[in-house]
Amino acid sequence: MRNSNRQWTIAARPVGRDVVESDFALVEGPIRPPATGEVVVKVDLLGFDPALKGWMENIGGYVAPTSIGDVMRGSGIGSIIDPGDSGLAMGATVIGPLGWQDFATLPAGQLRTLENDSQLSAHLGVLGTTGLTAFCGLERVGKPFPGDTLVITGAAGAVGSVVGQIGKIGGCRVIGIAGGPDKCRMLTQELGFDGAIDYKAGPMTDALRELVPDGIDVLWDNVGGTMLDTLLGRLALKARVVICGGISRSKTGGMPVGPSNYFNLVFRRATMEGFILNDYEADYDRARQRLQGWLADGRLQSREDVQTGLENAPRTLMRLFEGANTGKQLLRVGD
């Protein structure tokens, strides 16, 4: 095992442009020993999501601001190699805000202990913030009802693929929008979506007319921009639009392009609502229990894209904005 600690720090803020490798700097130093209440965790697996870019930019205001030079934040799973005075077991598997580094020294209170089961990585995806985002956002904002048509942008991504599967469990007709035939095939043939639209294959008008003839009851948007605008033009009466992400903004500045079809909210008596997962902490246990049950009985499938090597952390984040990942983007750090 290493006895030094590599850490990726924030070197620049990707405001109004794509994330690039030079936004990060790799530094190497000693492993910091634990202070009172702290433990040292060897990082095994890191999870990535588009919000990390927003945190680097300091937009949104729902997490503490980042500073240049900070170790890059990120959720991870690892094992305790120094429990300090915490009372946690040596070698215990834990999940928490470990950051982009080989070893994390942090308060034990920020960690949750995991059973060392076969689905460990799912705790960063389907059973982690990804699955909770899908569950809580649908339950509280999307409010799917049997027979509803649920349309999802970024449907082959981590959150999107869970949203669609929960929609199917809830009796919805689920149409996913994704980039490329492979992702679309995965949605319909592996995850049970009723239809998929490859937005890279050209204008979506014909496909929407065919697959969404009666309009969209629940629109789950991870993309924003012109795609959201197009879909707002096809809402059904009393539609609910869940704004979860706006990955199209990564290339266009602080905010995605505004959807001029927002005014269709009036004609369709529709609602557009944003949410931040943190607000629903009281729902986490119940949500996790249901997700775990669906995962166990096979109604919910976990899709993961696992890269390898801490040195590849920046490039792994960039995969999200290139649309290279299918399912949850992970990075295996350990040897």
Next chain:
Amino acid sequence: MRNSNRQWTIAARPVGRDVVESDFALVEGPIRPPATGEVVVKVDLLGFDPALKGWMENIGGYVAPTSIGDVMRGSGIGSIIDPGDSGLAMGATVIGPLGWQDFATLPAGQLRTLENDSQLSAHLGVLGTTGLTAFCGLERVGKPFPGDTLVITGAAGAVGSVVGQIGKIGGCRVIGIAGGPDKCRMLTQELGFDGAIDYKAGPMTDALRELVPDGIDVLWDNVGGTMLDTLLGRLALKARVVICGGISRSKTGGMPVGPSNYFNLVFRRATMEGFILNDYEADYDRARQRLQGWLADGRLQSREDVQTGLENAPRTLMRLFEGANTGKQLLRVGD
């Protein structure tokens, strides 16, 4: 009394541009006698609102489409000069979809009889669709709570001025946005608004910082475009954005410019919702009763801008898009 009927018909559709006089044609012909169930009404007063332009364009789909050559639609008040077989009284005062003409021949079932009180014109404004729009939209969508900051665009217009007054009755801090010092003075000095911002006086940033230091809890938008975009950037947590109108779109095409700050709905966990008054018909009687009560005890003031002469109907409609009116735009047709 005339014995011929002047009618303004739709001559062209103002799609993607302002309404102009040549969008209408004045024709003159005989007064059509009533068929079974119909009456003839002498039109006294017509009400105008921005939705009329949308109806001419056939956008929205929530009213039957118009055709070129149709008599221009519009609500009005008049008196029955031929009750036909309806059983209504000769000379009775009625309100209904009379249209832009001297005499309307229409089914008695489309009319409501009014007491001939001193506030007759209020039935086209505060006690008509204007007041009902303000009441139902606030009750069902805006959901103001005592202490909330309620911001209204187009605040000196018919709907906006009622929204603000209901907000005051509901214990809100009410800030109106309007064009020009006269309208702003009216809002604060006559209608009891807590503040007013003249958007024509320059960028609203400083005024918003001063008057809305803690963010907007309820945003009532009649304008759309860049004004909506600016205000979306200043939402409080859990804000409700009521999309009622988008008068800025009159100059820019089918839909208003899209607000790129829509993504702030996520960071502020906010909701943006549109509504169409027709959906709340079950609420009309209750709403009208309360509005009437507030009007009677002086807590609600009716503001009207009355033009004269049927020949001026197109120019009267154009006043709305020029921002020339303060309060409800009316036209006195009768001699």
